[in-house]
Amino acid sequence: MPGAKTAAQWLASVAPDPEVCRLEWERNPLGIALLPAGRAWDVLILPSRLGHPTLDVLTRILDQPGPVLADFGDARAGFFVPPGTAARWLGTGVRTAGAGTWIVVPYPGRLSVGGIRWLVPPDGSGTLTDPALLELAMHEAAARLAGQEES
Template sequence: MSDLIWTRGVEWLAAAAPDPKECKREWDRGDGVALLAAGRFWDVLTVPDQLGLFTLDLLWRPSLPVPGPTLMDTAAHRVGFFLPPDPDSRWIGAGLRHAGKGSWVAVPPPYRSARFLEWLIPPDGTGALHAPATLELALRQANGTLSVLEPLCGQ
């Protein structure tokens, strides 16, 4: 990615912090992770990593727009999809966690990983997010694939 895209991604993410300047300083020193408020510019839907990675693979299709920002927590074994904020959304399913207004999300800068957090698709600063309906369809398809594979793999 170009420096301009990184810069725009940093500015876009940091805007969700109570103090964007302090957020950027925190990314540049210390452990490189900032707590950002969900629900204003974006919500985050996290799912178990295997489901999330299958889903993300399904979203990378030429017929679909480029997927939105996607974050992986390797310690918690979860993948987070950044969605438009929606206080009325009701994501229901085993292992689904929705972070909206009133929630905080630990986020590394878009230009590098920090601790156990890494961007699978970093924000580009345009404000592009995952489309909820497209994400839901991909999650359903990925879940169906996993339910078929689990008995075959002995899990």
């Protein structure tokens, strides 16, 4: 993936020791590292039943949404949003990772070995998804899901 090194540097910049993070990505057979949320980004975590349709809506209206992760078993999707969002988020059914929390992050550009993976990898520039836009996309996705259930 072009820019994987730049994206990895951006992600690792939040680690207490970015060099240790890089080594962890190299040494871990799954290519994952544990990184603190709340510094350069927070993560809003949606159940995949809502997360994947929300990502579909976002990709229709944005050229490049912020990074999005899928967890083990594709049960959840995590949207990278500006720091501080988790502390202010009021939506129900959405988990948050902000200041004081850590998340598992795969190396950008490395193929997943059955675990956590990027649905939208970071581009290295710091692009994040606007939380208001994410909320609107969630509402549209939820309305579509509700309409499908009524059919």
